[in-house]
Amino acid sequence: MSAGHVIFIGAGPGAADLITLRGARALARASVVLYDALTDPALREFAPAAEWVDVGKRGFSASTGQDRINVLLVQYASTGAIVARLKGGDPSVFGRLEEEQQALAEAGITSEVIPGVTSALAAAAASSRPLTRRGDGRSVALTTAMTQERELNAGRRADTEVFYMAGRQLAMLARRLAEAGWPADTPVCVVSRAGWPDQIVSDHDVGTLPTACLVHSGRPAVVTVGVGARPVLQRASPAGVRAGDEPAASEGDPAAAFTRP
């Protein structure tokens, strides 16, 4: 039997409708789907006849090991199947993509990658905060807070830093940010389950970041620090907040005319 083909598909960060059209079409072609823990079960509707195999990993909890996932990919594709490897967010961002691609290449199996919406971008949308800003927001760093040594990784590399996998270590992250030179009043925005109907956005600064665990405990979250965490002022209106509104000329207390997204 000829070797199959593996399509790495970014599922997006949350609800099934955040997958790309190309990703959904590729999913529909697959006869086997190896899927991550954070992908929406509703995605099964795109490939109801396929065999769905759970290869989820969650933080420090029990999960499918990377070696096992590599073996499964090669085994399924070797039967000649079109295999979808469905990854949360975007496969190229903290997705161990190269290890899986390498295992396939070594077995002579072809693969391709379809991008998805990564959590940092979903969090920016959820909180209505652009990651780049004209003037003072010229660079963005995507950083994993967790390293192999389980040492927390935090520095000051860009005007906006977005930390993945920091949810269980917010107090430590706050300390490391301060050590890296971020002032205590630097804005920090935490978004958990971005892209889902129950997404939560909370505002902090480097000094108060540890309190975010009261709100986001046990939920996948990204932590945005610096310029991209700064709220954009928007005018409140009875119909809700309208994007793009300019601050109104106000009488009395100007702050009363504004609301945060």
Ligand SMILES: C[S@@+](CC[C@H](N)C(=O)[O-])C[C@H]1O[C@@H](n2cnc3c(N)ncnc32)[C@H](O)[C@@H]1O
């Ligand atoms: C192994 S990384 C995978 C990242 C993924 N490839 C992406 O592009 O978003 C898992 C981390 O992504 C973040 N994450 C995933 N889904 C999220 C969501 N819906 N909202 C906020 N953060 C999320 C969390 O920081 C979580 O610990």
